[in-house]
Amino acid sequence: MNRRKLGKSGIEVSAIGLGCMGMSEFYGPSDDRESIALIKKAFDLSITFFDTADMYGVGHNEIIVGQALRDLPRDKIVVATKFGNMRRVDGANLGVNGRPEYVKAACDMSLKRLGLDHIDLYYQHRVDPDVPIEETVGAMAELVKEGKVRFLGLSEAGSATIRRAHKVHPITALQTEFSLWTRDPENGIFATTRELGIAFVAYSPLGRGFLTGSFKDKNQFAPKDFRSVNPRMSGDNFDANRKLVDRVEEVAAREKVTAAQAALAWVLSQGEDIIPIPGTRHEKYLRDNIAASELRLRPEVLRSLGDILPPGSAAGTRYDETGMRRVGI
Template sequence: MQTKALGTQGLTVSALGLGCMGMSDFYSGRDEAEAIRTLERAVELGINFFDTADMYGVGENEKLVGRVLRPYRDQVVIATKFGNVRAPDGTFLGINGRPEYVKQACDASLKRLGVDYIDLYYQHRVDPNVPIEETVGAMAELVKAGKVRFLGLSEAGAQTIRRAHKVHPITALQTEYSLWSRDVEDEILPTVRELGIGFVAYSPLGRGFLTGAIRRFEDLPEDDYRRHSPRFQGENFKRNLDLVEKIERLAREKGCTPAQLALAWVMAQGEDIVPIPGTKRVKYLEENLGALEVKLTAEELREIDAIAPKGVAAGARYPEASMRSIGI
């Protein structure tokens, strides 16, 4: 397995990580036995970077990840997040970045994971009502206490990243990045590169859309949260499917799958970028890993840029209410 330095604080991870959210929440067709096999197969294949959050399955995803990975604790990097608060029934209650909450959330995550420390601890979304200096200050105390090794932010704006980094070195920023979500190239990527912060790309396959597996809105089960995503609805769906068909054509010419092409493109954007495609099935995990063998030429990258320039996707990344918590 290829490895990469994530940021400049000493954290090394596999060149491809595994997003674990869908094993417990948001996507339909969940199967815990298959999720366990997927986690174990990931370790077998050399993946050591696993991403979860306290909100996924309202804590259940952390329990699952912790239970399966505990025997491999010294071999793996466990990343989790706090800040998006949900009620026991899953209702979203808001964002909390207050110092006292940071510590409570960390202790709760440690207990669910069944570990003594968290390798990479992110603020999931920035709390607009709490200065970032106060939140990161509390996170820094967790590092001093030995409960956390490295700090991260998720979907934070450039100025917030700068302010946070002055309080305590930020190791990684996690933000959506894919062939249909390239807005980070304008300000976010230059900022983290200037500061020596690694970049973790979530949803590098456009929530599965870029794989070509979703051909109709009706293919999404009733309980699948993508039904509420603007990019999966109405005319947006049809326009985005046109993009997928172009990616499929390039993938056929390259002799790889659309998913592998999309992941190879993300990895080609810099050695400081680590994608964490999410999957809950072994076959997709193995397919995604095949992207590490796909090397894109300069000409192929230019061709991809031509069909998938910044702003190519129709529709916002999230519903309007969720978009308000991004880039603060």
């Protein structure tokens, strides 16, 4: 698979990574043994970039990612995890925490769960509006000095915060939602990350599965599936967005690729600095996504995909009100 530079870190990762979140939570049931096997399969198929977070499954995701990775050559994989979204053991959300002492404790817990002596890329999952970013990133920089972390990242931070953080310690990657139906980073964030040489890691590049065309019925999600209450995938918004995805499927069918592959190829085509991390629990999807990383759709096809969903065209916000208050800070 093609590789892409991870910002100015000096290292490269596979052009697409593997998002492991859905193996623990948010998108319905999963099977640990299958998840671990799939992570190893991803490496066999040339994926080297694995994404998790301490909050996915309240630690469960880091544990299974760690179990899979311990059988892989450590120097050939890049492990990214995140801290900052605090949760109680029963899963209740306790808000965002960017206090230095919390950063240190969270990192130690993640290392323990992952079974690693260092994390390659450590992100602040959400910016804490009550703690100056300099203090949070200052603590993260100490983790680098201590050898517990190699590179630093932010997730869903706004441009001013990225600039302030980058002055304290180089920020290697920004992980933020970007896909055919979430075009927000085009509005200034890409300009900032590109100016500073920061990689852009695109999460939910398949619109949490919606852009693949797999969802035909808004009532198909299990009650605990995050998507059952997501504003874009419920009520009338589901139907409006479904019509847009029908058109993505039409373009994809003409090119003899799947809608998922077209959506992924479009994200990859938006810049060499962009590394999408699609999530899956299925080998077939994994293989399709890897094949998409090699696809070269013609410029007019890519343009027509982008024209179906110009910025702001998706119906509904990408998170509920609480979630929306936590992005772009």
